[in-house]
Amino acid sequence: MGDDPTRTDVWTLPNLLSGLRLAGVPLFLWLVLGPEADIWALAVLVVSGITDYLDGWLARRWDQVSVLGQILDPVADRLYILAVVIGLALRDVIPWWVAILLPLRDLLMWGLVPLLRTRGYSALPVHFLGKAATFNLLYAFPLLLLGDGDGVVATLASVFGWAFAGWGIGLYWWAGLLYAWQVRRLLATTEPRRRQVADG
Template sequence: MNKFKVNKNNIPNLLTLFRMVLILPLLIIFPIAWALSININWTSVNIALTSIILVIFIIAMFTDFLDGYLARKWKVVSNFGKLWDPLADKVMTTSVLIFLAWMNIIPFWIVVILVIRDIVVDGARVVMSKNNISIAANLYGKLKTLVLSISIIFVMIMYLSLGNLFINKLYVLLFNIPTLIGLALSLLSGFIYLKTTFKINKTK
């Protein structure tokens, strides 16, 4: 019974670690898919590689939901999870976003803003953690994660459906409206997090 309890308590954290491991195959697939998209026409190989990236991302986002759900259900929310769960999510999401920008599926400037925002917020989170202060993600941060995840899945499906037609700038702009909403939520959640951080530091 005690053994199950220990294992159960570790499951959410193991899911977080698993999500980090999922980034490794992407680091191999990304350059191959990009090279194929440049050197040859839209092929079944390119479709297969992009589909694999999509599947891995969906699995990663599912584990993100699952570890949070299990941690709350079993009441095993840990400082490790509060720190590394959002970081694992950002590593996966940012990696895929960079790849999509590399492939001209998502405007590059959107990814730059998102990366800068995450660096600033995560830097503040690490500093607060070293001072034994843990600040969980706010509502807008959770909405941002959900919207960005859905938008990434959406644009990848559209890319797979349209193939080379996706290079049309109108398609890129139209299908990235959800991504722009995710960007707005990201900036708002980042502002709220930093505001909370500064407020806590002033009271110390």
């Protein structure tokens, strides 16, 4: 049967959950920017957070870790962060510098991919800091949306939301700079792929 029989599977429950998360991205934007149905938008974010945990847990629990799942999960995380910051910035819930700072870090990461490919890599392992940053950001944005109102609950949500956002943004960039340093070391210590092929 091989060491990893499910690695190329597509129709697994974890992958379906990741697909459900992706489908929620345009739904969230419509709810926030169209009818401004913030409660329903919050519900979409909560479901996204639950499925984000479940797809990884189920993939490991049921031995259904797949190539597709390893792509879908981080893509869904990035798209949610992008959609949320754009939506909240357009609603004036967060300042535009926050909405620009987070995608700017992702642009840095994408810019490193061609360099990695010269050494035969498409990506490096996800660092714990990156996971911690995503965790903080995915908690921050629902709280900031909930904090866009009046009353004690809104005030508390805003305070805690900005606390999570501060840590999340800091860790997000820290993880990105660490990733860039790892790429730099890889470039310095590994021969280019074409030279390796020629030598072989």
